[in-house]
Amino acid sequence: MMAGPTSGRRANRRGEGERLRGELVEAASRLLERLAGEEALSLRAVTREAGVAPQSFYLHFPDKRALMRAVYEARFAELTAQMRAALADLDTAIVPTGRVGAVARAYCRFGMAHPGQYRVLFGTAGAPGWDPETLPGLTTFELLRDEVARCGVSDADEVAVCLWVFLHGLVTLRVNRPSFPWPHIDHLIDRTVTAYVGR
Amino acid sequence: MMAGPTSGRRANRRGEGERLRGELVEAASRLLERLAGEEALSLRAVTREAGVAPQSFYLHFPDKRALMRAVYEARFAELTAQMRAALADLDTAIVPTGRVGAVARAYCRFGMAHPGQYRVLFGTAGAPGWDPETLPGLTTFELLRDEVARCGVSDADEVAVCLWVFLHGLVTLRVNRPSFPWPHIDHLIDRTVTAYVGR
DNA sequence: TGTACATCAGTGAACGCGCGTTCACTGATGTAC
DNA sequence: TGTACATCAGTGAACGCGCGTTCACTGATGTAC
Numbered sequence: 001m002m003a004g005p006t007s008g009r010r011a012n013r014r015g016e017g018e019r020l021r022g023e024l025v026e027a028a029s030r031l032l033e034r035l036a037g038e039e040a041l042s043l044r045a046v047t048r049e050a051g052v053a054p055q056s057f058y059l060h061f062p063d064k065r066a067l068m069r070a071v072y073e074a075r076f077a078e079l080t081a082q083m084r085a086a087l088a089d090l091d092t093a094i095v096p097t098g099r100v101g102a103v104a105r106a107y108c109r110f111g112m113a114h115p116g117q118y119r120v121l122f123g124t125a126g127a128p129g130w131d132p133e134t135l136p137g138l139t140t141f142e143l144l145r146d147e148v149a150r151c152g153v154s155d156a157d158e159v160a161v162c163l164w165v166f167l168h169g170l171v172t173l174r175v176n177r178p179s180f181p182w183p184h185i186d187h188l189i190d191r192t193v194t195a196y197v198g199r
Numbered sequence: 200m201m202a203g204p205t206s207g208r209r210a211n212r213r214g215e216g217e218r219l220r221g222e223l224v225e226a227a228s229r230l231l232e233r234l235a236g237e238e239a240l241s242l243r244a245v246t247r248e249a250g251v252a253p254q255s256f257y258l259h260f261p262d263k264r265a266l267m268r269a270v271y272e273a274r275f276a277e278l279t280a281q282m283r284a285a286l287a288d289l290d291t292a293i294v295p296t297g298r299v300g301a302v303a304r305a306y307c308r309f310g311m312a313h314p315g316q317y318r319v320l321f322g323t324a325g326a327p328g329w330d331p332e333t334l335p336g337l338t339t340f341e342l343l344r345d346e347v348a349r350c351g352v353s354d355a356d357e358v359a360v361c362l363w364v365f366l367h368g369l370v371t372l373r374v375n376r377p378s379f380p381w382p383h384i385d386h387l388i389d390r391t392v393t394a395y396v397g398r
Numbered sequence: 399t400g401t402a403c404a405t406c407a408g409t410g411a412a413c414g415c416g417c418g419t420t421c422a423c424t425g426a427t428g429t430a431c
Numbered sequence: 432t433g434t435a436c437a438t439c440a441g442t443g444a445a446c447g448c449g450c451g452t453t454c455a456c457t458g459a460t461g462t463a464c
Binding site: 009011012052 | 406407408409410424
């Protein structure tokens with residue numbers, strides 16, 4: 001039986017208290033990957049995962065909502081970074097529709113690799129002030145729309161909405177209905193990009 | 200202060216005990232409409248809504264899962280009934296793509312009118328033996344696919360998958376991102392049907 | 399250089415709550431004789 | 432026709448659990464003098 005503050009973990013050095021904040025966000029993200037479909041992401045589970053007492057949570061967040069918002073922002077930043085990276089990796093000579101396909105595949109790859117995190121991003125009703133629109137920088141939708149616009153379609157906004165809707169449906173249905181006889185995902189994406197913006 | 204079994208509600212007459220089962224399913228469905236996004240559908244909330252003591256639940260269901268399954272089946276039957284009704288209402292001279300659009304709109308109408316119920320049907324990972332495939336009669340997907348097949352496309356199954364994915368994404372994103380500047384839903388559906396199966 | 403002290407990072411113990419579930423009970427209703 | 436009894440439909444009270452949150456506390460670390 002140990003007692004005292006070292007029973008859980010060694011305290012961070014002075015001035016490094018902010019580190020726990022990040023660790024809590026990462027612990028929550030890890031739990032979301034593991035629990036996947038389950039809504040059971042409790043504050044106590046997060047602090048347990050981080051190896052810290054439940055009350056330590058309140059050193060860095062006013063309440064549970066604030067943690068979820070921090071998770072939301074961190075994962076959102078990761079998703080957009082991966083979409084951007086997929087575009088950056090392309091041959092500069094690729095045709096515009098090829099770029100649309102690449103960014104679409106990156107979106108789906110993220111969602112299917114991290115279903116629990118994806119659910120936080122798009123699978124729940126964003127509270128007021130939670131929508132992607134309020135985040136700094138380009139949003140997921142805008143990344144998609146900009147590439148669609150390069151293809152020269154007459155109404156890029158509407159086509160991009162359709163594509164986003166399709167990709168979202170693909171990620172979520174694919175995860176929720178694993179026993180359905182799914183065709184290959186990339187093929188469905190390519191087919192849909194072609195249907196909307198041509199080849 | 201009342202006491203005795205009449206404090207909650209009058210017991211059903213002998214032989215009519217089964218009525219409570221149906222009332223519990225309807226109470227759960229009502230709560231799903233009201234709570235919408237919230238996962239907070241507890242057994243106690245359901246019995247409260249039905250005006251009955253928590254333990255009365257166990258007269259008709261072995262556990263909470265069984266109730267969710269009953270809700271799932273009842274709402275699924277309603278969705279397919281509405282899709283069928285939409286087809287039955289059509290002029291018999293309508294072109295095949297018109298029928299696809301009609302059944303697609305009926306699907307979305309149900310999902311957007313009852314987001315909480317729709318979430319139970321498609322928004323969670325169906326447990327083994329829970330998938331639409333195991334339900335009696337035609338499934339949602341099969342209803343859609345049969346109409347796509349009538350259009351004479353070469354690979355009706357794959358097109359129907361794409362359409363289903365699109366409709367699912369439309370319902371869920373539309374509900375989860377109400378502040379996004381959405382184009383008119385029926386227009387998006389028509390545009391997508393046209394993109395996949397032509398006019 | 400030594401020491402008193404403020405501050406920082408975190409814990410111990412506890413609260414009230416709603417949850418799913420169990421057990422023993424009650425009161426009304428139909429049935430056998 | 433009356434009455435004892437079985438059955439049915441449901442309740443009262445309680446259980447142990449994990450939850451979000453609060454309050455008072457501790458031990459290490461840096462700083463002023």
